[in-house]
Amino acid sequence: GVIRGINSRNGWDRRWYETMRMPIIQNRYSNRKTVSIKFNKPLPKSLTTSLSLNTENFQPPGEKYAWEYLSSFVVDRSEAYLSNISNPSKSKKSCSRISVYLSWGNISSKQCYQYIKYHPKFDQNKRNFNGFLTRLKWRCHFMQKFEDECEYETRCINRGYELLERERNQEFITNWMRGKTGFPMIDASIRSVVASGWLNFRMRAMLVSFFCHHLDQDWRDGANFLAKQFLDYEPGIHFPQFQMQAGTTGINTIRIYNPVKQSQDHDKEGVFIKEWIPELESCPVDSIHEPWKYYSSTDFFQDIKPQLAYHKPIIDHKIGASNARKKIWGHRSNDLVKLEKQRILDKHTRSNKLRMKT
Ligand SMILES: Cc1cc2nc3c(=O)[nH]c(=O)nc-3n(C[C@H](O)[C@H](O)[C@H](O)COP(=O)(O)OP(=O)(O)OC[C@H]3O[C@@H](n4cnc5c(N)ncnc54)[C@H](O)[C@@H]3O)c2cc1C
Missing domain, CATH: 1.25.40.80 (Serine Threonine Protein Phosphatase 5, Tetratricopeptide repeat)
Known part of the structure; x- marks a missing residue:
């Protein structure tokens, strides 16, 4: 369904359906002759060890x-x-x-x-x-x-967004990668994908939104990390999706997912959170989405028993979201962003009318 060397998306949907309905190609090969390959170079120990970890969840x-x-x-x-x-x-x-x-x-x-x-x-x-x-x-x-346009992997597809400055915060990046942001749904999602290699679409989108918008970090740091975790990693989906969620295309609505609301809406009883965050095992369900409120007066967040302590939120998510909204929407009026927007629309999109139904 993917076509080499096209200049426009006109007719793309029709061709996709035609391809999907074509007869399945039958492979006709014989396995009578086997060729043995001598592979003298063993994989490095660090790689074999990391490949053997977590396989029961894969x-x-x-x-x-x-x-x-x-x-x-x-x-x-x-x-x-x-x-x-x-x-x-x-x-x-x-x-x-x-x-x-x-x-x-x-x-x-x-x-x-x-x-x-x-x-x-x-x-x-x-x-x-x-x-x-x-x-x-x-x-x-x-x-x-x-x-x-394979530059999706390395630079903002809308070049205008390269002008948007972001201060690298290694502590934020590390906490996000380790599932220690203090936001249960973010942390459970990261820990789950690291352990199993899979996560549903909404939580992937929420992780990107939190990393790029709330934490204001460069999408490339998050994209390469998640690419290594996904068992279904496909650069053709991963980078365009990542940039869409990061708001660097200039053509899509910018979605800033509230990590508390996502957890209330999609994990009401805290089943997913409790599965991946043992520190919150004894936390009552009505406080599981914002444990910092419930535990603010106790020593829950103190380092008395470090193995049981859950992290305090590393940011105020409402302030983070509000700053991101101003920053990204404000930048939409930049001349280069506007110029690039038109180029991207011409090259990568087609009108609704052209999207045929199944
Ligand atoms: C930041 C981000 C990165 C992603 N990276 C990848 C990736 O590397 N590889 C990957 O396969 N998917 C990726 N996705 C898309 C989507 O999350 C997964 O395809 C889906 O969760 C896979 O689970 P499934 O097979 O059960 O999907 P189902 O819901 O059963 O969908 C069936 C198939 O449709 C395709 N599909 C579903 N949703 C999407 C989507 N939103 N965009 C494009 N194709 C879709 C997939 O091939 C999927 O297997 C990404 C999404 C985001 C937000």
Whole structure:
């Protein structure tokens, strides 16, 4: 679904559907002749050690599992696909989890498209399956952006945003990477993705928003760190998505996710938070989203028992959000940002009319 060397997105959606509906290519190869490869250079010890950590939380690799995940999604996991998609715990089961296999090439978008679209269960669960197929198209849509302009990886795609100054704060960066910001939903999300290699879309977007907006850090520091954590890492999705959430495109609405509200809305009972933050195990549910309020008068945050202490918030998130809003929206009127905006619209987007339905 991704096309080499195009100058405009006109007709892209139509071609995507045509490609998805084309016959699946049958590989015809024989494995009668095996070629043994002598590999004399063992991997460095540090790499083998890090690869062996956490594997019990990772999705198992290979084509066989790709089909198992896809078929279990269709048969019994997709009932609440769209309604649970933003819930960090429930989405682990109700999302397809096919991203890992797509990224590693164990299965193709076309195979997924045809399996779902022509499945006998399609009509019984049309809304959820159409939601899935739309996202498959997003996958190629973002990868097409990267194909057309791979600088997404290294510089603000809207060059005007390179002019926006940010002061590097190593302490903020380290706390975010270690899941020690003092905001339960941020910390649980980071710890979860480090341990399992997967996180739902909303929490990925929230992590970026917190890093780039509330903490006011350069998106590149966060993007490279998360790229190393995702088992489904695909640069074609990762960098354009990261920049969209970081507000450096100049064409998208800037979303600043309130980390407390996200946690109240999508983890009301604190199930996800308690799973990943043992320090909050005994925290009552009605205080789990803002533990600093509940514990402000106790020694909870003191270092008396460091292993049990949860961090105080490293910033005031309301002030952080307000500063970010002023800074980023204010910069939208910069001449270079405006010039670049038009270039990006011409190169990477198509009008709503041209986005055909499945
Ligand atoms: C900052 C950020 C970085 C991301 N990096 C990656 C990445 O490196 N690799 C990756 O596969 N996805 C990435 N995503 C998109 C999305 O979060 C994952 O594709 C999704 O969570 C994977 O889970 P799933 O397979 O269960 O998705 P499902 O909801 O079951 O969706 C089915 C498929 O559609 C595609 N898809 C779903 N959502 C999106 C989306 N928003 N944009 C593009 N394609 C989508 C994926 O291929 C996914 O496997 C990123 C999102 C953000 C906000």
